[in-house]
Amino acid sequence: MKKIAVYTSGGDAPGMNSCIRAIVRGAAYHGVEVYGIVRGYNGMINGDIIPLNSQSVSNIIQRGGTILKSARSKEFLTTEGRKKAYDQLQAKGIEGLVAIGGNGTFTGAEIFYNEFKIPCVGAPGTIDNDLYGTDYTIGYDTAVNTALDAIDKIRDTADSHDRVFFIEVMGRDSGYIAIQCAIAGGAEAVMIPENLTPVSEVMETLLKGFSKAKSSSIVIVAEGDEEGNAQKVAQKIKDQMKIELDIRVTTLGHIQRGGVPTAADRILASRLGLGALEGLLRGEKNVMAGVVNNQLVYTPFHDTITKKKPVSEDLIRMVEILST
Numbered sequence: 001m002k003k004i005a006v007y008t009s010g011g012d013a014p015g016m017n018s019c020i021r022a023i024v025r026g027a028a029y030h031g032v033e034v035y036g037i038v039r040g041y042n043g044m045i046n047g048d049i050i051p052l053n054s055q056s057v058s059n060i061i062q063r064g065g066t067i068l069k070s071a072r073s074k075e076f077l078t079t080e081g082r083k084k085a086y087d088q089l090q091a092k093g094i095e096g097l098v099a100i101g102g103n104g105t106f107t108g109a110e111i112f113y114n115e116f117k118i119p120c121v122g123a124p125g126t127i128d129n130d131l132y133g134t135d136y137t138i139g140y141d142t143a144v145n146t147a148l149d150a151i152d153k154i155r156d157t158a159d160s161h162d163r164v165f166f167i168e169v170m171g172r173d174s175g176y177i178a179i180q181c182a183i184a185g186g187a188e189a190v191m192i193p194e195n196l197t198p199v200s201e202v203m204e205t206l207l208k209g210f211s212k213a214k215s216s217s218i219v220i221v222a223e224g225d226e227e228g229n230a231q232k233v234a235q236k237i238k239d240q241m242k243i244e245l246d247i248r249v250t251t252l253g254h255i256q257r258g259g260v261p262t263a264a265d266r267i268l269a270s271r272l273g274l275g276a277l278e279g280l281l282r283g284e285k286n287v288m289a290g291v292v293n294n295q296l297v298y299t300p301f302h303d304t305i306t307k308k309k310p311v312s313e314d315l316i317r318m319v320e321i322l323s324t
C-alpha cells in the first residue's frame with residue numbers, strides 16, 4: 001500500500017489532531033504517501049482531498065478540534081453518495097483509509113468497505129467513550145476534566161446559596177462522562193442511560209442529604225437519561241417534592257468537546273493513530289484499533305457499533321456510597 005487517506009468524522013473530540021499527526025508522521029516513516037480528507041464523508045464525496053506531510057502536522061498535537069474539520073454526512077447514507085466517494089478515491093489512487101470518529105463514522109466505514117472493498121482501519125475518537133473494543137476513546141479524558149472544572153465551580157456557588165444543581169453533561173446514549181464526573185466531583189446522585197435511576201430515588205437521596213445538614217447538592221444528568229434531560233428532571237422534582245427547594249439547572253454542552261487535550265488523550269491518540277496506520281499497512285481492514293488492558297487490539301467495526309460497553313456496576317455503587 002503506497003497511498004492512503006485519513007479523515008475525521010462525526011462529533012469532534014480533543015486529541016483528534018494528535019491522532020492525525022501520528023498517522024501522518026507514521027506514514028512518512030513507512031514511506032507511504034498520505035492525504036487528508038476534509039470534512040469527513042462530505043469531503044470524500046466532493047473530492048476535498050489534500051496532500052499532507054510531516055510539516056503539515058507540526059504544532060498541532062496540543063490543539064483541540066480537528067485540522068481536517070468534521071461533519072455528519074447525510075449524503076454518505078445514500079448509495080449514490082458512497083459511489084461518488086469511491087470514484088473520488090479511485091481518481092486519487094487512494095488504496096487505504098484511516099477513519100477517526102465514533103459510532104456513526106464506523107457504521108459508514110463498514111458499509112463502504114462491504115460495497116467497495118477499500119481497506120479501512122478506525123481510531124476511536126469521541127468524547128462519549130461508548131465504543132466497544134477500547135477501554136478509552138480519544139477525547140473522553142479531556143471532556144471529563146473540562147466538565148469537572150465547571151462542576152467544581154458550580155459547587156462553590158451551590159454551597160454559598162444552599163442550592164440543588166442539576167448539571168447536564170454530554171452523552172446521547174452513554175453515561176461514561178456522567179459517571180466519572182459524579183465520582184470526581186463528589187456528586188450526590190447521577191442519572192445515566194445505562195442504569196435507570198427513577199426521579200423518586202433521586203428525591204430520596206436529596207432528602208437524606210438535607211436530614212444530615214448537607215448544604216448543597218449536585219445531581220449529574222447524562223443528556224440521554226431515560227427520565228429526561230437535566231431541565232426535565234429538575235422540573236419533575238420541583239413538581240413532586242413536598243418541600244421547597246432552591247433548584248438551578250446548568251447544561252454544560254459543547255464546551256466539553258473543545259479545548260487543549262490532556263496528556264492522557266494526546267498519548268492515547270498517538271498510540272491509536274499509529275496503531276491504526278500500522279494495522280492498515282499490515283493488512284488489517286474493517287476493524288477499529290483500541291487499547292484494552294493496555295494492549296493494542298483490533299475489533300471488527302461490526303462489533304464496535306453493535307456491542308454495548310457497559311458502565312461498571314462498581315462505579316454506580318460507588319456514587320451511592322460516597323454521597324451519603
Ligand code: F6P
Pocket residue numbers: 011102126127128170171172223257
Ligand atoms: O457524540 C458526541 C456528542 O458530543 C454527544 O455526546 C452529543 O449528544 C452529540 O455529540 C452532539 O452532537 P452535535 O454536535 O451534532 O449537536
